[in-house]
Amino acid sequence: MPKKYDPHKIEKKWQKFWEDQKTFEVTEDFKHAEKKFYSLIEFPYPSAEGLHVGHPRPFTAMDIVSRKRRMEGYNVLYPIGFDAFGLPTENFAIKTGRPPAEVTAKNIANFTRQLKALGYSFDWSRQVNTSDPAYYKWTQQMFLQFFKHGLAYKKNLPINWCPKDKTGLANEEVINGCCERCGTPVEQRDKDQWMLAITKYADKLLEGLKTVDYITPARVQQENWIGRSEGINITYEVEGSGAPVTVFTTRPDTNFGATFIALAPDGKFVIENLEKFPERVKVEKYIAETKKKTDMERAQAGKKKTGVFTGWYAINQLTGFKMPMYVSDFVLGNVGTGALVGVPGHDLRNFEFAIEMGLEIIRVVVGPDGDASPITKPEQVQEETGAMVNSEFLNGLPIMEAKNKIMDYIEAKGWGKRQVNYKLRDWVFSRQHYWGEPIPLVYCENCKNKKQKVLIIHGFTGRADKNWLPWVKKELELRGFEVMTPTMTTTDRPILEKWLEELLPLAKQLGEDDVIVGHSLGGKAALHLLEKLKNKIGYLYLVAPALATLTDEDLEIKKKKKPERDYSTVQSFWNAPLDWQKIKNKVFSGNAIFSNDDPSVHSVGHDVLPEGWQVQTVSGYEHFTVEPEIPVLLDLFLQSKHTGWVPLPESELPLELPAVAKYQPTDTGESPLATMTSWVNTTCPRCGGEARRETDTMPNWAGSSWYFLRYTDPNNDKEFASPEKLRYWTPVDWYNGGMEHTVLHLLYSRFWNQFLFDIGVVPTSEPYKKRTSHGMILGPDGEKMSKSRGNVINPDEMIEKFGADAFRCYIMFMGPFDQAVMWDTNGLVGVRRFLEKVWGLQEKIGESSPPALSIAMERGLAPPSLAKEGWGEVSQRQTLSILHQTIKKVSEDIEAMRFNTAIAKLMELVNEMTKQISLLPTHYSTLIQLLSPFAPHLAEELWSKFGDGTPLAYSAWPQFDPELAKESIITIVIQINGKVRDELTVAPDISEDEIKKLALESEKIHKWLEGKTPKKIIYVKGRLVSVVV
């Protein structure tokens, strides 16, 4: 007789076994790279409260998937770590004075104990902790990469300020105008903040979504958050003033119906022109009133529209209509251009405003049934069928066509330019807190004030006074640069040695803040110059550089295009070999820019330029030789303008958090680090002069933006992960997390990964192949669990009472995985009973034949219809059939995350086996395998007795055999006019004709037919016969 099921004993035993045997530690199997599987869960924040019952839901789900994958022969990485920076720990430190690092270590130890008690197949050897200097060294290094590529910048801007937490918040962290964490209404405050330019990745983030397998709501939420809208910026002349007004609109098709302009009180136009408004006094008074309102109040729906006339009119070029210009608070300064063109006929807010102000309302799109009558009621505003009216050359066109036609027209007339707008804002990356990664920059006044030099090298036949060179020189000089634009003596018949001879003396004057710009062949020259140069320079900008090999054919094409040139020396210049090793470390930041209508773009890219160099492509400037002014270039070159912020050299990373006396943020809003003068005052790594450290720290989204990369090689101290291991493991095959993270964390980490891909340090652009989400676990009262409600369930207690296996199974059984479910401790009882039954089945194992039919009949276990066959054979076949149905169902359900029905099917199988008098060991061992992902400890214990000697975790996942799954008898339902009237028990391979015949012979059916002849008989294979009379 087996002993009683004792989960505590079994669970401890097998947890120790897995740990001792290193069962779940993985190493890369580079030879079979296609058989890897990387499954990921969102790593927990190690709070003082310990594990919450919400955590085990995704952890168990992915543990089940991972365990199944191992049994299917995959090399599975299922890692765990801790997202350890965060406010709760800091707040605890403020209260108690205990160092956050110490508290964190203690919390992690507690989490680790709890997680291990649940028997997860994590590879604990790869554990990461974002607050460990060995980890955040790389977070800091990556931040410096953003900085070097001009994607991190400091900006004084009104930020969301939480007066309680004393910290700035990202837009994404503000929920309905309140702090996401503490619910305090958010104030606006001006503060210098580090920003990451995620908006530059808006398109890539949107495009990337098309290549990944995310559950629909996650994809849609990301798309909405990025909020791309295509429209046009239209500039209107303003009567009597020198200043035209520019508005952004997504509905230019309705422009014939534009009757007013509304300006944001805090918008650019109002700020610049306030002094000149004829109605200045009234406007000022209105703005003062607006300022009393929070953004929250201004954004309130259904509010009565207010506004004040400025005294100016803008002219609608299409109609000549004099559009009065108003200042109104329903227009927001940070949306579009901070100004809108009012079309009251086709926008409800515009309509309400027009009614308040008594403005004209013109219909330009017909309503239902071709209604073209004037619009008088709000309901009519958005009744649009598609045909334009009262719009001259647009009349009769559908909206989309009209939109394109009018945009073409406006652009042709020079009144406006198409514009893509995004809802996405740049990422506020500064926190005025102690417990985060220090930002590894120092501020050096000396470096800031030093005059920077720019050396611009022209291309083949270029000169100092050609193309954009004079213009850029002037613009850069205006901004304090010293610009050198030499003309090469051999510009028309270029000879590399000559060029270098002339350029070297100039380049030798350059230092680490200075810039070299090379256009076309000058780009090639710049690289050769760097080869020769002993000193390091700051920035290199290659503008459509001649980097690809110039073949004979290419040369012929060029000759045909411009036959007047002397090409005799170009090819040897162009194709001179480069030593990238010598060049790479000579520049702090390398950039290349191409125009997409430039032939050279096709052959140059990441493969030619060194890792870490940024490449961008713009449109509309063929080889950068046509336009005299190219603002894109100026923007690019200005990235090198010294702001005084100097990055620490990598050798000085990690910049560790110093010990401080107090963790409270200062009242000025600076972080507690600001009070550490001995830490703050330092020397500049660039010039050696006096400098101050940045005292802001990073948000806790930083460390979690790349943790999945670190798991691939967590102990590497040379790089954040080795390229081979990254190539082997990434992308993550399956990432499960909470819906609440689909906009914040998921977007940030995608951005971070795409950037790392662009600088060539990770192998894939998209970090996660597949994304799924779990629903929340609510308290027994149906409310969100929280300490204040007192409805929190403690997992420790549940494991103590029912065992980890029962707990795991219940969490998966309680309801559909993606939906919110209520906790019900009673439910655990049922699952525990199920496991007891599985345990009890041991008694029935026997190699010999099952008992005689007579006993089975006696106990009512054998259906009389089967009396002809041997009972044992039949009962075993029945078990086998259900067993195979279960293999199919469990295998499929795990893939689709229908864990609840997988367990239900296992319960059915066990109930069936319980009815049997005897059980074959192979049937039992298959059950154990199917159960093992859900209840791994119990499964291991039973496998040690009934398994085949192989380690359970790596035993082969049972294979479904459709033949064996076939049932020996099936039930066919007979319907008459859709109502079930009888059922027949038949062999599964019965023919259609035969079953139809049997159906009509049925006594009950005869009765129901009442002698009528069936009109139609429908047979659904294996299910039913439907008779229609």
Next chain:
RNA sequence: GGGCGCGUGGCGGAAUUGGUAUACGCGUACGUCUCAGAAGCGUAUGGAGCAAUCCAUGAGAGUUCAAAUCUCUCCGCGCCCACCA
């Protein structure tokens, strides 16, 4: 206001995607074991009816031999977004 989703026994939830509605579990009732209780085990369990049958998937209509599933109109609930031009 916009978008997404949901509504099935006393409760959590199933339903091969249009094919026997209520699988599996909880709870409940009765039986069994026990000095007794708990835990087991067994049987029953959507509603009405002695029964044959009839009625049931938020309400109402439609398509179909057949609808929880598809279509339309309501009602109720949840989440996300929102004077975004």
